[in-house]
Amino acid sequence: KNQVEQSPQSLIILEGKNCTLQCNYTVSPFSNLRWYKQDTGRGPVSLTIMTFSENTKSNGRYTATLDADTKQSSLHITASQLSDSASYICVVSDRGSTLGRLYFGRGTQLTVWP
Amino acid sequence: EADIYQTPRYLVIGTGKKITLECSQTMGHDKMYWYQQDPGMELHLIHYSYGVNSTEKGDLSSESTVSRIRTEHFPLTLESARPSHTSQYLCASSLVGPGETQYFGPGTRLLVL
Numbered sequence: 001k002n003q004v005e006q007s008p009q010s011l012i013i014l015e016g017k018n019c020t021l022q023c024n025y026t027v028s029p030f031s032n033l034r035w036y037k038q039d040t041g042r043g044p045v046s047l048t049i050m051t052f053s054e055n056t057k058s059n060g061r062y063t064a065t066l067d068a069d070t071k072q073s074s075l076h077i078t079a080s081q082l083s084d085s086a087s088y089i090c091v092v093s094d095r096g097s098t099l100g101r102l103y104f105g106r107g108t109q110l111t112v113w114p
Numbered sequence: 115e116a117d118i119y120q121t122p123r124y125l126v127i128g129t130g131k132k133i134t135l136e137c138s139q140t141m142g143h144d145k146m147y148w149y150q151q152d153p154g155m156e157l158h159l160i161h162y163s164y165g166v167n168s169t170e171k172g173d174l175s176s177e178s179t180v181s182r183i184r185t186e187h188f189p190l191t192l193e194s195a196r197p198s199h200t201s202q203y204l205c206a207s208s209l210v211g212p213g214e215t216q217y218f219g220p221g222t223r224l225l226v227l
Binding site: 004034045051095 | 118156157158206217219220
């Protein structure tokens with residue numbers, strides 16, 4: 001069964017600290033993996049996308065890694081800011097259909113305190 | 115920021131009412147999607163469209179219906195709302211292709227009393 005599991009479910013950190021969010025997936029055949037940021041009351045916004053051949057991708061203070069062999073990804077946030085408070089969703093796409101079906105994790109709810 | 119809009123943003127209605135959630139995008143995307151998301155849970159695909167006059171059901175069984183008469187417009191209709199329909203509904207669009215990024219609207223939070 002194609003699944004995406006994220007951990008931790010929630011995380012509280014102090015402003016300026018770093019943190020790492022985890023994503024494990026069983027989706028096959030794999031096409032790509034995205035990390036989305038979803039602010040409260042808003043739709044998700046894409047942060048990074050990685051294909052099978054990529055093992056790291058950065059977007060400002062966000063750095064995503066991918067290990068396609070172990071089917072694991074992480075999102076590292078450096079020097080956190082209050083505006084980083086949001087839900088971070090790992091989304092894996094398969095290539096087994098023309099739709100490019102997406103499998104969503106439940107997200108990690110990150111809270112950054114001053 | 116993506117040019118995809120949803121109205122209303124919040125809706126509180128009584129059981130049995132007919133409602134239509136609006137979704138419009140100005141990016142010229144052929145593919146559009148509707149997702150349902152409950153608090154703390156993953157997004158579930160309920161409808162999608164490849165283009166004008168194309169509509170398909172998604173993974174999650176839904177009593178809603180959709181139409182795609184114009185490329186930019188993808189409304190979702192509930193003929194008779196029930197409390198079980200209370201949720202957040204997210205619209206998204208993308209270019210054609212399995213690897214294309216989906217751009218999401220801000221969502222509609224629906225509460226059925």
